[in-house]
Amino acid sequence: MKSKTFILVLLVNFVMAQSSLKACGYWEFEWEYRPMTFQAQLPWMQSMNPFVYTTASLFYNMNPDPMGKDRTRNISEWQKATSKDINLDDIYAIQYETDPDTFINSFENSGLKEYQNNSLIKYLTHDKKHKDILDYLVFAKKVESTEYDFANLNFEEWQDEINKTPNNSLILKHELLAEAKERLKAAKLLFLKERYAFQVVRLSWQVGEYKEASEAFDTYFKAINPNSLMSVWAGLFKAMSLDRLDRKADANLFYIQVFENSDEKKLRSVQLYNYNIPTPPTFSDKEKSIEIVLKSIQNPGRTLDSIQSIHRLDKNSKYLTFMVMREINKLEDWLISSVYLKSEKNPFSNAYQYSWDNDDEETSQIKKKNLETDMQYLQRLKAFVIVLRNGTQQQEEKDYYAIALAHLSLLEENREDAKKYLATISTNANPSILLQKSIENIWLSIKTDDITTDNFKRNYVSQIKKLKTQLLTTPYKFNNENDQSYENYRIFYTLDLALANEYKKRGDIISYCLLKNISNKDRNPDGSFWYTSEPASDYYGVMRQMDFNASVSDMDALIALLQKTNKTEFEEYICDQPFNPIDAYRDLKGTIAFRNRDLQTAYGAFASMDQNFWATTYYFKDYLNEDPFIPKNLYSQESRDFTYKFNKTDFLKTLLDLEKTAKGNDAKKSADAYLKLGHAFFNTTYWGNSWMMVSYSWSGSDKYYSNTQLLDSWRRAYMTASIAQEYYEKALEKSQNREQKAYATLMLSRTHWHNIVLNGSEKDKKLAAKYSNEFYNNYLNTQFAKQNECLGYEAFIN
Secondary structure: OOOOOOOOOOOOOOOOOOOOOOOOOOOOOHHHHOOOOOOOOOHHHHHHHHHOHHHHHHHHHOOOOOOOHHHHHHHHHHHHHOOOOOOHHHHHHHHHOOOHHHHHHHHHHHOOHHHOOOHHHHHHHOOHHHHHHHHHHHHHHHHHHOOOOOOOOOHHHHOOOHHHOOHHHHHHHHHHHHHHHHHHHHOOOHHHHHHHHHHHHHHHHHOOOHHHHHHHHHHHOOOOOOOOHHHHHHHHHHHHHHHHOOOHHHHHHHHHHHHHHOOOOHHHHHHHOOOOOOOOOOOOHHHHHHHHHHHHOOOOOOOHHHHHHHHHHOOOOOHHHHHHHHHHHHHHHHHHHHHHHHHOOOOOOHHHHHOHHHOOHHHHHHHHHHHHHHHHHHHHHHHHHHHHHHHOOOHHHHHHHHHHHHHHHHHOOOHHHHHHHHHOOOOOOOHHHHHHHHHHHHHHHHHHOOOOOHHHHHHHHHHHHHHHHHHHOOOOOOOOOOOOOHHHHHHHHHHHHHHHHHHHHOOOHHHHHHHHHHHHOOEOOOOEEOOOOOEOOOOOOOOHHHHHHOOHHHHHHHHHHHHOOOOOHHHHHHOOOOOOOHHHHHHHHHHHHHHOOOHHHHHHHHHOOOOOHHHHOOOHHHHOOOOOOOOOOOOOHHHOOOOOOOOHHHHHHHHHHHHHHHOOOOHHHHHHHHHHHHHHHHHOOOOOOOHHHOOOOOOOOOOOOOOHHHOOHHHHHHHHOHHHHHHHHHHHHHOOOHHHHHHHHHHHHHHHHHHHHHHOOHHHHHHHHHHHHHHHHHOOOOHHHHHOOOOOHHHHHO
């Protein structure tokens, strides 16, 4: 096993689109940036979907029983009690899709004639022998109609406070409780006895008769019977009643049994379980193991010790596979986040200081130690999964643990182990496992093949297409209701990110950026992001990756790719995303060149564009609308002229001409040229009026960097106005009169004052004071100072 650690995927930060230019950058929810490549599930694990690690922050909003297994059990019991000839869909429609008030009105006014095409209603109404079952159905609908929020499909779980129920509804519940008791006494069929008993327990709890609810359960059910859905459902109300009677330990036993035997009630059992009381010695080993499961799924940290305890108490626990999946997803999150956080952090966000490359030594050492600890934990988990695989006799579980071991092996760069475990998976394994195997094979290809070859690129596109087809035909996914959901398609985001990262290592920045765009902005049919309502064609959103990563030559390569008419299949794949017009990328090329102080290249890029571009595109005309050669704020806000027709080509041509003049022999003209260059470059900083020559957005929080030395060169210049300072210093050196000196000293004091705001350095404080004093002592009465309203700057500087 190699000691060097590599991670297969990039951190999946889903970049929020900027809805306006002055938005404060992108941000994401915790669950959005968790990578999710290991999704293999055995069929039963669907019931645990509310507890998967990547949905931890949505824990209490998840819909319980995503596969509807309890409802299937319920309608099956109805079919068994009536007739096998009754369509299950018809039973479901009456039970779960029919408004109770509408149903009751139909029963009372027309004898349910509106439902005569329904096989259940036809069976119940066409023979008087079935009247007792019909009476129960009508009674159940009356109970249903008293619920406070019928729109909530899981209303009976959440209605746990009396004072949330309208008074008239509470009165009706008391009346229905009395009726249920009478009907229970008369019921002859076991089917009806159980259902009326369930209603008595449930209604007793809802009206606050907790002792009566508990006793009713004991009388009619005695204990939870896994084969009787009503006893399991009533067991939840028994548990809640015991809770209200302060019998917490007894309540916990019922919560455990309900959790074990009902998918629909699992989530509620986890929510209500009393975690702060000791485990009663009367719990069986299996009950103790399930309690550990309940506690573990509340824990976002390491739980391997708990998993081992579950295994020790119940070696056949079905929850072991699920708990292994949770730990693998955690490791994906911890390892990938810690290593690749830097690849997605916006350098204009306050969190930039926390990125991997920019930490101080102490923080870097802590992160390094955390990475080592996580890798050690991965190896411990892998060793235990081997134990689990060797200990099970079920082929389905053996295949599951094999795919888990393959994935863990890839995370630790043990490719040989990964291949070995993948080879052991049976060809007729569970479809979800075979789907995961396809994912792992693509990982292997990314990490072992030469990604620069045409053969790899063809195969990658082919494998991705096959995987999408396989996903659509594979059951047991995290969101079975929507095959194109975010959770299901996160696999492709992470695969594209993995490949993107490999291209970045090889210097192919355009493939990197375009794959990043695909992973971050896979589209809905309406063109919106998966995770926001913002359009995927947002001007800056589609260029963000290029803005942060590309060079001038990269932009040339991108422009050539976009204009290429005979793209390869891989090029078509990475170009299957929204793009701006070509001039937008020429503008970005010129912007990058300008940041690098390559004025000639910038001029050429801008000159090659439609010269109306900046007046008709994006927000340029809204923010490039002042004279760049007049420093911002020398005039009052009221006297600033926002009608200036800004053209980047003309601006660059003027800068190039000024550079020539500045280097000439005429000292006065040279000083004037340096002053204008200083003004121009000051205005293209965060503090100026033409910042959009350098950045595509501006935020009030951009200036709050803890240390500008953490920024790269152009961003540091953008925040500190260091280029402008160079020109002002040269202007001061070349100055031939008091007017020139006044301009130079005032602007030097201002730029250093801005840096005091950023970092408060002693050097900037001294220089700001020096130039301020020089200006006020020598040049306050110059024509420049009088004309440009500078008298208020003494307070500003001091």
